[in-house]
Amino acid sequence: MFITFSFLIVTGVIASLFYLNFAREKSNQWSFQRVNQCRQLLILIRQHRALTHSQLSIQDGNNNDIKQLHVDIEQCLIKLREQSGTLTGPEVRVLQDKTYRIMANWSEFTVAKNQIEHGKLIRQAMFLIDDIMIKWLVDSRHDAIASDYHHHWQKVLDTLEVLTRFRISIPETVTPQGKQRFRHYAIMLSRKVNQLSLICPLTIADNDQYGILQHLKRWENGTDIEEPQDELYALSLEISYLIFTIYDQILYEICEEIYLPLESPQQVEKKPAM
CATH class of the missing domain: 1.20.120 (Four Helix Bundle (Hemerythrin (Met), subunit A))
Structure with a gap:
């Protein structure tokens, strides 16, 4: 009788563990x-x-x-x-x-x-x-990772907000006041991207092939804005690609740590989506 009772308890525990594992796997997937x-x-x-x-x-x-x-x-x-x-x-x-x-x-x-x-x-x-x-x-009880992720996500969101204002100011560079406004957002954007570089320094180093940070730094140091508007917009595309590459890397690393790696950014996005 005792053996039968013990067997039932062990069977119940094993069944519960299998069920919890199945439910966790389904939720993760x-x-x-x-x-x-x-x-x-x-x-x-x-x-x-x-x-x-x-x-x-x-x-x-x-x-x-x-x-x-x-x-x-x-x-x-x-x-x-x-x-x-x-x-x-x-x-x-x-x-x-x-x-x-x-x-x-x-x-x-x-x-x-x-x-x-x-x-x-x-x-x-x-x-x-x-x-x-x-x-x-x-x-999944990864509270510490959740806190770090949300902090990084907020930095990405703030940088994108400044990038939008940077883009909107490009057509205004035909006037002195417009150039001043453009320089203001360029300086803000430079600082925001620099903050992002602390999150994924290798991602910045690997993907900043056109010297985006240096370009923004020139305007922060007072260099005149002489580039035509199409070149300024092209620069904003590269900045956007850089920001989203960092964001994607954040998602990739977290998913890999808690479940499975996402598709690599190169597989999902062959070229800048801009």
Whole structure:
């Protein structure tokens, strides 16, 4: 009788451990897939911003490319909706509505409004990733990692906010007041990117092939702004790529530590999404 009772207890404990392990694996897989899908959406939105900017500013955009990008974005949103649970379903629906609104109305935007609206959409997608990551980390009892991640995420978000203002000020460089405003944001951006470099120093060293930090530093030191606007915007693309490479590296390292590595940034994004 005692042996039978002991056997039942051991069997129950083993069954409970298997169930908990199964539930943990399912939760990890669900969160992992959603982070991957959100990453892909973020890249597509940035590509949409770049193509529509070219179309609005210099009429140098292929409408067929934009139409195909709309198809890719819609498919990505559908997959994200299918993966969403009750906690993030409303956020995904709001993101979907805002994305469709921009895809339908971008041709009526000014260049500045196009940057602002896409910037808001990108931040919305990043907030969704943040919600997923924080819940995943807390549920898996990685509170210290969650705190570090959110701190780094906030620095990335702050840098992107300054980058948007930097971009909006580019058309204003035709006037002395506009140049002063541009220099102000260039200095702020230089300091923000320098702060990010402390998070992923190797990522900055490997990806700053065009001397972005040095370029921003020149304006901080008082060098005249002589570059044409298309070159300034091209510089902002490189800065954007650098910031998102750092952000992607943060996600990659955390996912690798707690579950599985995400696809490498090179596999997800072959070239700057801008």
